[in-house]
Amino acid sequence: MQSTSLGRLDVPRIGLGVMGMSAYYTGAGRDGAESIRTIRRAVDLGVTHLDTAEVYGPYVNEELLGRAIKGRRDEVVLATKFGLVSHTGRPGPDSTPASIHTAVDGSLRRLGTDRIDLYYQHRVDPNTPIEETVGALRDLVEAGKVLHIGLSEAAATTVRRAHAVHPVAAVQSEYSLWTRDPEAEVLPTLRELGIGLVPYAPLGHGFLTGDIRTLDGLDAADWRRSNPRFTGDNLTRNLRIVDQVREVADEVGATPAQVALAWLLAQGDGIAPIPGTKRIDRLEENSAADGIRLTPGQIARLNNLTPASGERHAEPDMAAVDQ
């Protein structure tokens, strides 16, 4: 597995998002043993950039990850996030220094570690100036509890303000063949400032793999059932995108998931997607995308895919991004 840099943090080019092992998706949490085996296999394969958050579950996803890496802490890059759980009793997102100081100790305990490699603000808190939040994160770096800091779904201007207080290693935002939003402002700003981009949902929450053509296989509680891109006519229209990805995949001798990841890696250095899966076979498939090279012609075709129908999040979640 080749590596890349997020600021001064080296990570493998492909990581593993563990969120879906406990939250949001069909079957989440049903078989913790399979999830733990998948995480351990990831470490064996060099997929050592492991991404979770306090709010996944909440808490249980960090606990699961902590159990899985027991005895192997030094082999992995642990990334987690704060800010969507308030520890001060305030409603809504809470990135006040008081809440962060409580949050970090909980995450360290659940992950079974004395340091978090990459600690992200999960969403920008409109009621707390970013300078205050990053000042608290700088204190955590000085205390050795956190090694690098990140933001998630932050606007370019917020990234600049944060970076002026303490170097930001990475911004984690949704970026994939059907969500190109970061290309307009965020990605150029990150390049200018030497900050990495961690694309979340790089497989379009599973849609770009071609495995989801109807909602029939998803549980009643699956988050995607209420996502605009997975519902009604949008779902039918968006299947055209997957069919186009599959055409390229067939040419390359790869799977659509691998093409979706290889396209992200082809966007340049400092980009480290974190596809999520509970399954070892899919982990192996996704990590093998590191070795797939797309031709300029294939990249151009993928750049010109039919645009996605539907917003990438339902309201009010859309209101919380690009702040």
Ligand SMILES: NC(=O)c1ccc[n+]([C@@H]2O[C@H](COP(=O)([O-])OP(=O)(O)OC[C@H]3O[C@@H](n4cnc5c(N)ncnc54)[C@H](OP(=O)(O)O)[C@@H]3O)[C@@H](O)[C@H]2O)c1
């Ligand atoms: N910062 C944020 O706000 C934010 C938001 C969302 C997610 N994230 C992070 O990003 C990570 C990844 O995002 P995500 O899980 O939402 O979406 P994703 O990685 O785009 O897709 C995950 C889905 O695809 C399926 N899948 C994975 N590999 C596959 C393959 N090769 N073939 C067929 N299906 C495959 C998974 O199912 P199985 O598990 O059944 O394989 C799961 O349903 C999360 O784990 C989380 O750490 C961050």
